[in-house]
Amino acid sequence: ILRHICLFQIVNISSSQWKSTFTYAYTLKPAHTCTHGLQMQWPMFFSDVLQCVGNGVKESVELYLRVLMAIDEEVVDRQKVHTCAENARNTLIKDTMRDQCVPNLVESWYQIMESYKETFPELTNLCMEVVGAYISWIDISLIANDKFIQCLMSYLSVPILRESAAECLRGIINKGMDPIPKLELVEGLAKQLESAKILSTVSDEDTDEDFRLRLSALVCGMGCALVNSWSKLVKRADTVNIPLSRNAIDEKLPYLYKYLNDTDDGVSEAMVPFAVQYLSILKGSNLSDTDRGNLQALLQVVINKYKYDEDHNFLSQASLFTQCACLRLRTYTAHVSHFYTYSLMNLAPNLFKPQLACTAT
Incomplete structure (x- = not known):
């Protein structure tokens, strides 16, 4: 009945x-x-x-x-x-x-x-x-x-479907898997996203902050998945796949900078876990010239997020939210300063050029 x-x-x-x-x-x-x-x-x-x-x-x-x-x-x-x-x-x-x-x-x-x-x-x-x-619990294949x-990739180009499509792809990326299959999954998806120019063509000028937020969360999920795979491969001493996973991480850094530097603080905050995990890779390791360049680029983004317009209202609700976001950014700002302090000296002249120019006039 x-x-x-x-x-x-x-x-x-x-x-x-x-x-x-x-x-x-x-x-x-x-x-x-x-x-x-x-x-x-x-x-x-x-x-x-x-x-x-x-x-x-x-x-x-x-x-x-x-x-x-x-x-x-x-x-x-x-x-x-x-x-x-x-x-x-x-x-x-x-x-x-x-x-x-x-x-x-x-x-x-x-x-x-x-x-x-x-x-x-x-x-x-x-x-x-x-x-x-x-x-999360059915066969990934x-x-x-x-x-x-x-x-799902085709839906990323349809305004009414693209937020859900990005969130669904993030769910696929977050699936628990062994490191090598996860590396292959993330890299396969990354190639399709790059081929479709989804990540590179969406910018701050796109007025749909919610979609940018979903893309930021998707890229963050991809980056964190790669870092987790790299960590497991290091524990296994897998000398073949360690450099492959590290290279895959480095290839995602331009997107880390892009979304971390987004004018919308929500989009920027969604990328923080990837930034922190990336820095955890570098902690205690010998930095290559490429690593130093990446750290300097990351530090420049952090500095950009601390900037305010001349007419900024520090007592507004939006400002209070931004200040909270900056407090979270300090988590990895401290790491950057620890790893590569003298990069501040390299960046400082460019940061203070406008003020110096005003003083000179």
């Missing part, structure tokens, strides 16, 4: 019902049924639901996606504290889903994203949110393949 009730709701939900205050209950009832009785009450839950989604009704598709998000929040969300029994149940649910339906779910996501990207782009965005959530990645 419960199975028929849930299926009836998914298939026959109307626009008025979806917009009503009972939407949350409509979402949770199938999700609760799945998480609390997947094996005993409804072992073919996802097979049945997938058949219903094929009806092409927008509200049914949206409910399907929200049910998946509710299941992920219940089963995977690491912020929730679960009992031992709940952890065992959640492990059983994930194992069952991997064995029975994950490939079919992934195919349904692809079909939904492509089918509704023009007619109902909000469904495509929601579907990308589902992909980003599930990627189901998503990190030419079909899916090319699809």
Whole structure:
């Protein structure tokens, strides 16, 4: 009976019902049924639901996606504290889903994203949110393949889809993996982004700060993933792949400078973890000429972020936010000064030229 009730709701939900205050209950009832009785009450839950989604009704598709998000929040969300029994149940649910339906779910996501990207782009965005959530515990090869990645890359050029696409790609990058496959994944994605000129063409002049923020977070995720891979390879004494990973990190530094120097403080702050982790690589090591040049470039960006316009209002809310951002920047400013103090002397003449010129006149 419960199975028929849930299926009836998914298939026959109307626009008025979806917009009503009972939407949350409509979402949770199938999700609760799945998480609390997947094996005993409804072992073919996802097979049945997938058949219903094929009806092409927008509200049914949206409910399907929200049910998946509710299941992920219940089963995977690491912020929730679960009992031992709940952890065992959640492990059983994930194992069952991997064995029975994950490939079919992934195919349904692809079909939904492509089918509704023009007619109902909000469904495509929601579907990308589902992909980003599930990627942490399903087989990476189901998503990190030419079909899916090319699809997501194309969305980066569509204003209404590009924020969700960038966030979904960041979820893929954050997937836990061994260092060498992670290095290959990040470098493959980086080449596609560079080929599409996504990272280089978006600048401060792009008025969509939210998209720049998503790109900054994506690049930061790529950089941090490379640093983590490098650290693991160092521990393994992998002399073949250590230089490859280090070179990959250095190739991302221009994007580190670009987004760290963004006029929007949120975009700049999103890049701070990569800057700090990059400096952790250099700590205690002998600096090459290339390293010194990179540190000087990073220091120049930090100095730029400390500059204020002559008419700046230091008591405004925006100024207070900027000052907080600068406090965070000091974390790695201290590292830069420690590693390469005399670079300040090299930069100082250029910094004070305007003031010296004014004094001379």
